[in-house]
Amino acid sequence: MLDTSTKENRKDFYNSRAWRKLRLEALARDNFECQWCKKEGRLSNNINAALEVDHIMELEYYPELALELDNLRTLCKACHNKRHERFEFRGKSKEKVKYRADEWWG
Template sequence: MANMEKTTKKANPFYLTKEWKKKRQEILDRDNHECQECKRQGKVTTRHDMVLEVDHIKELNEYPELAMDNDNLQTLCKKHHNIKHGRYYKFKNRPKKPRSPLINEEWFGD
């Protein structure tokens, strides 16, 4: 049920307001356009490396009164934002499709 209650940009018009867009830019600037989780891990991830998002530390749908509170906002890269919200899956362990040994023969006449 918690997954159904998650607030997304598509579902919540809050993220389209001028006030949020201004606050979002303020937080990105405050955090030097660096993912704060990467920084805690000793890495530097900036807007030049990947997409950065402004995250509500305490969820917006549970704490709407903290929606614009600077202390409740942090910059995260997309990877860490997705991990936080349980949307990150490792594809490394996914089984690979078997490759046909005949591909070269079929296509290149070897």
């Protein structure tokens, strides 16, 4: 079974050929649209949209579902950040960026 217990192992997973291939399949299946925005009637499938593929059942806790297409959904960066309760820096706001380093992939 895939070991996703450490940040380094998750980073290795997100850099793997298997993940990159499956990620593209999920994006194509979802028509390169954020599924949450789509559900709310917002359009997010433009060429400049930052789309990310989210594990519905989180990788860290459900490694057996890491490469299951049915466990993936396309989210825009904003929705993915909301889903994981991350912050983004907003202008003069004092909000800080809070991201998990192991979830940054290209």
